[in-house]
Amino acid sequence: MKQGGLVILASFAVALLLAVMPLPEWARPFRPQWYTLVLIYWCIALPERVGVLGGWLLGLFVDVLTGALLGQHALALALVAFVTVTLHRRIRVMPRYQQMAAVAVLLLIEKLLSLWIVAITSNNPAPWMYWSGTLVGALLWPWVYIILRDLRRRFRVG
Amino acid sequence: MIADHNGSRLQRMREALSLVVLPIQALADLPTRLGGWVSETFASRNALLEENDRLRRGNLKLKARLQQFDALQAENMRLRDLLDSSYKIGDRVLIAELVGVDLDPFKQQILIDKGRRSKLFRGQPVLDADAVMGQVTQVNAVNSIVVLITDSSHALPVQVLRNGLRGIAVGTGIIDRLKIPHLPNNADIRVGDRLVTSGLGGRFPPGYPVAEVVSVTHQPGEPFAEVVARPLAHLDRVHEVLLVWSHDQNLTGVTSKEEASPPLGAGS
Numbered sequence: 001m002k003q004g005g006l007v008i009l010a011s012f013a014v015a016l017l018l019a020v021m022p023l024p025e026w027a028r029p030f031r032p033q034w035y036t037l038v039l040i041y042w043c044i045a046l047p048e049r050v051g052v053l054g055g056w057l058l059g060l061f062v063d064v065l066t067g068a069l070l071g072q073h074a075l076a077l078a079l080v081a082f083v084t085v086t087l088h089r090r091i092r093v094m095p096r097y098q099q100m101a102a103v104a105v106l107l108l109i110e111k112l113l114s115l116w117i118v119a120i121t122s123n124n125p126a127p128w129m130y131w132s133g134t135l136v137g138a139l140l141w142p143w144v145y146i147i148l149r150d151l152r153r154r155f156r157v158g
Numbered sequence: 159m160i161a162d163h164n165g166s167r168l169q170r171m172r173e174a175l176s177l178v179v180l181p182i183q184a185l186a187d188l189p190t191r192l193g194g195w196v197s198e199t200f201a202s203r204n205a206l207l208e209e210n211d212r213l214r215r216g217n218l219k220l221k222a223r224l225q226q227f228d229a230l231q232a233e234n235m236r237l238r239d240l241l242d243s244s245y246k247i248g249d250r251v252l253i254a255e256l257v258g259v260d261l262d263p264f265k266q267q268i269l270i271d272k273g274r275r276s277k278l279f280r281g282q283p284v285l286d287a288d289a290v291m292g293q294v295t296q297v298n299a300v301n302s303i304v305v306l307i308t309d310s311s312h313a314l315p316v317q318v319l320r321n322g323l324r325g326i327a328v329g330t331g332i333i334d335r336l337k338i339p340h341l342p343n344n345a346d347i348r349v350g351d352r353l354v355t356s357g358l359g360g361r362f363p364p365g366y367p368v369a370e371v372v373s374v375t376h377q378p379g380e381p382f383a384e385v386v387a388r389p390l391a392h393l394d395r396v397h398e399v400l401l402v403w404s405h406d407q408n409l410t411g412v413t414s415k416e417e418a419s420p421p422l423g424a425g426s
Contacts, residue, residue: 013182020186020259025394028260064175065182067269067296067303068262070168071159117159118264122310122331126264 004157008050011038011148012058020065029129032137035062036110039077040103041148043084044091046158055081069121076113080106096142104138169280169296176298183259183269183301190258250403251285252276256396257301266309266333268292270399273300278401281361285400289367289390290314290355294401306393307368308333316368317356321346324356327368327387333394336369338385343376345383353387363404 015034023031039058042050059074066073084091084106091102111134115126152158254272261267272278274297282294284304292306305312310331316338317324323346325338341347351371357364369387376383 016179016182017186020183020261022186022190022258022260028263031260060175061179064172065179066260066262067265067267069159070172075159121159122264130263 004152004155005049007151007155007157008042008046011042011151014038016061016065019062029127030132030136032133032140033107033110034137036077036080036107037103037137037141037144038148039081040084040106041145043081044088045149045152047085047088050081051085052078052081055079069117072114072117073110075117076110079113080110083109096145099145100138100141103141104134107134107137172296173298176296176301180300183257187258252401252403254399254401256399261303264331266292266306266312266329266331266393267295268304268306268399269301270304270401271301272401273298273302275300276401278302283362283366283402283404285366285402286391286393286396286398287400288392289369290362291389291391291393291396291399293361304399306333307389307391308336308393314362314368315356315358316353318347319352319354319367323347324358325353325385327353334388336387336389338371338387339382341383341385342381343383347371347374347383347385349374352390363402 012035015038018034019031035058039050039055042054055077056074059072059077060070062068062073062077063070087102091099094102108131111131115130118126252272254270254276257269257271259269261269270284278294278297280294280297284291284293290307292304292309292312294302295305296303306329307314307327308329308331310329312329313326315324316327323341325341325347327336327338330337338347338353349371352367353369353371355362355364355366355368367390369389371385371387373386374383375385
């Protein structure tokens with residue numbers, strides 16, 4: 001493994017942990033897509049190391065962890081990783097608020113794909129609150145970005 | 159994804175991957191467990207004494223009921239012997255604990271801390287202290303996923319306790335609602351009726367309580383009544399669940415053949 005692979009894996013593990021952490025009932029719809037945020041960061045920072053395959057594997061673990069249909073999150077995250085890697089040069093130079101908007105769109109893509117698959121395979125209606133996690137995730141982006149950037153610099157991941 | 163939705167070929171793979179995510183689940187569950195441990199350790203003596211007292215009284219009451227039940231069971235078996243029907247009661251149960259992690263919000267599922275090591279099998283009925291909760295859909299090495307009866311992909315055969323009217327309780331995806339479709343408008347079902355498992359389909363043992371009817375709506379022009387029931391199990395509050403091995407299943411070896419069939423109650 002190259003320099004700092006463990007840091008990347010650890011950040012994904014923490015994101016997965018946050019994704020299944022029990023929350024009170026009212027707060028559950030507001031849970032941001034932690035693993036997607038972390039994936040987007042690594043796709044922007046190190047597109048040559050974390051890409052579509054990384055997103056797909058991460059999604060597979062999310063599926064197993066949450067008991068969702070195997071492949072549901074894998075497909076969605078692979079697509080998010082693809083779009084992010086394709087656009088990583090542009091997103092890197094954006095000012096922070098514009099970055100937030102771009103991340104919000106990426107998060108929406110993931111939610112939308114997940115929702116399509118859920119809608120095809122079952123007849124569960126999605127409440128309006130389903131989308132609120134995206135907003136929370138986009139608002140949290142600057143902090144996720146700063147924390148992961150500092151981590152990356154400290155451990156010289158690259 | 160299609161393979162996972164339609165069959166059980168990916169069970170093995172899921173099981174293997176679940177071992178990798180096990181530490182994450184254990185870690186996520188830690189705060190809940192720690193909270194429980196702390197409140198237990200620092201509970202006051204009086205509270206413990208009170209609880210002890212309450213439990214002793216409850217136990218006494220249950221014992222008294224049990225005596226009656228034993229007599230009734232013996233009588234029931236005798237009558238069934240007379241009728242020459244092969245009916246076995248007395249199921250083996252195991253207590254499992256919930257693991258405190260949040261699963262996919264679109265499915266009504268829970269994670270329990272017993273798995274293949276405790277000889278769980280796919281399709282095994284899961285109960286709480288009051289009623290039927292659901293069935294096991296995914297058995298891993300040391301934990302398993304249970305789908306609740308209110309999941310929108312779940313259906314289980316029930317009958318009305320009062321008159322034996324049969325129906326199917328279908329999950330709605332909402333935690334306190336079941337619907338019983340395809341009951342004709344003139345069916346004898348009322349608000350307050352108890353629904354129990356009918357044992358048809360062979361997945362759930364017969365006679366366990368399931369739900370209580372909360373509304374019956376007759377819509378003019380529609381051939382079927384709209385019947386809504388509320389599960390009697392505390393699906394969103396329980397901490398411990400009971401896993402049941404019924405005699406029927408062990409005798410006929412349903413357990414080994416179950417692998418091939420979809421994780422639904424029969425009749426869906």
